[in-house]
Amino acid sequence: MDDRLSFSSWFEPLDFHEFRKRIMGESPLFVPPRAALAERLKRDLDVHSADDLLKLRDPMVKVWFHQLDGLHGAVQQKPADARRFYDAGMALYFQELAEFREFEAEVAAALGVPAPFVKCQFFCNRAHARTLVHFDSMDNVIVQLTGSKTWRLGPNTFAPAPLRNWTPLDPVAPEMRPYAPGAPPKDVDTTVSYTMEPGALLHVPRGYWHETVSEEESVSVHVVVTPPIWLDVVVRALIGELARDERWRRSDYGIGLDDPSSRERAGELLASLREKVAQWVPEDIVVPRVQPSAVHENTRFVRCARVTFATESVDPENAMARVTVLSHEYPMATTTMAPRDMRLPWVDACRWVNERATGTSFDASDLRRAVPAITLAEAQEVLGVLEGARLVRRRKGP
Numbered sequence: 335m336d337d338r339l340s341f342s343s344w345f346e347p348l349d350f351h352e353f354r355k356r357i358m359g360e361s362p363l364f365v366p367p368r369a370a371l372a373e374r375l376k377r378d379l380d381v382h383s384a385d386d387l388l389k390l391r392d393p394m395v396k397v398w399f400h401q402l403d404g405l406h407g408a409v410q411q412k413p414a415d416a417r418r419f420y421d422a423g424m425a426l427y428f429q430e431l432a433e434f435r436e437f438e439a440e441v442a443a444a445l446g447v448p449a450p451f452v453k454c455q456f457f458c459n460r461a462h463a464r465t466l467v468h469f470d471s472m473d474n475v476i477v478q479l480t481g482s483k484t485w486r487l488g489p490n491t492f493a494p495a496p497l498r499n500w501t502p503l504d505p506v507a508p509e510m511r512p513y514a515p516g517a518p519p520k521d522v523d524t525t526v527s528y529t530m531e532p533g534a535l536l537h538v539p540r541g542y543w544h545e546t547v548s549e550e551e552s553v554s555v556h557v558v559v560t561p562p563i564w565l566d567v568v569v570r571a572l573i574g575e576l577a578r579d580e581r582w583r584r585s586d587y588g589i590g591l592d593d594p595s596s597r598e599r600a601g602e603l604l605a606s607l608r609e610k611v612a613q614w615v616p617e618d619i620v621v622p623r624v625q626p627s628a629v630h631e632n633t634r635f636v637r638c639a640r641v642t643f644a645t646e647s648v649d650p651e652n653a654m655a656r657v658t659v660l661s662h663e664y665p666m667a668t669t670t671m672a673p674r675d676m677r678l679p680w681v682d683a684c685r686w687v688n689e690r691a692t693g694t695s696f697d698a699s700d701l702r703r704a705v706p707a708i709t710l711a712e713a714q715e716v717l718g719v720l721e722g723a724r725l726v727r728r729r730k731g732p
């Protein structure tokens with residue numbers, strides 16, 4: 335598999351970085367059939383037919399059909415049973431395939447998203463299989479491996495950049511209304527049509543209307559990506575940040591009763607929220623690259639948002655502790671300093687930094703004054719370590 339075609343090469347001659355920056359998640363892309371690409375991917379993925387997928391180790395396979403109410407239905411089946419439904423003319427949808435984890439991780443790294451955000455899936459359609467018009471909340475890159483399938487696409491003005499999948503046959507969920515306040519469309523005009531033949535590539539961005547019909551039996555590979563969304567990133571960072579402050583963790587049974595004291599507390603918390611967020615800089619919500627550089631006596635640092643220093647265990651006999659640093663990122667907390675053993679006076683220094691409010695500025699001399707058990711050189715060293723772990727950043731400007 336070492337000579338497997340990289341995901342970024344699927345787009346050639348289009349430059350992958352151009353695709354990621356300008357097209358992915360934003361606008362559709364159709365690359366006409368290239369028979370050599372289909373041959374190469376069938377070989378690399380070792381998928382030529384539905385049977386190649388059914389014989390994989392414990393594949394998650396769903397039988398895909400239309401219900402009488404017009405909606406799509408999908409029911410998971412054991413591979414042998416799925417084969418019988420396939421023989422009866424139904425489409426198969428392969429969702430979770432352990433054999434493609436490595437490939438998913440490669441795509442995730444190329445797109446800068448966590449590995450679980452990428453799924454390599456397959457549709458095996460019978461002739462005349464249809465998918466009714468809908469939109470998805472995920473981005474999709476499809477390559478036709480065998481047979482032919484026609485896609486019809488259209489821009490979505492009803493619910494742009496949606497947070498969930500939807501078809502015009504579904505009721506509009508209340509959670510959609512903040513970004514889909516209009517009347518739900520009854521007939522969707524999918525204006526552009528692409529016929530996918532072996533080696534054709536299509537990018538259907540999140541939210542784009544799409545429907546398909548298979549002219550003949552066909553197999554396609556779908557790289558489905560959950561996009562990184564600002565809303566998720568900022569909400570997660572806010573939770574990491576606000577949870578440090580006990581006022582935000584308090585329960586208050588007056589909330590649902592509009593108790594005047596709860597209103598007063600709400601006012602205080604909103605003031606605290608504005609104050610905290612006013613200290614944030616972009617590095618507090620993106621993942622900054624930290625280049626190590628020397629810390630001087632007067633190098634000034636600022637306590638960052640959403641990062642926490644934590645003590646795992648203490649060994650009082652040897653005056654040591656096991657410590658770690660975590661960043662509260664979406665979708666999960668990330669370790670920015672792996673657990674390591676540290677002398678207790680250093681731990682006190684790290685704790686002092688951890689307890690500063692976000693945006694507080696200090697230098698090595700301030701740290702040494704707070705924790706006299708460390709030397710000035712040690713204070714500089716501690717700040718260098720915490721900068722690498724993103725608990726502090728260098729203050730820009732005076």
Ligand SMILES: [Fe+2]
Nearest residue numbers: 468469470544
């Ligand atoms: Fe879809």
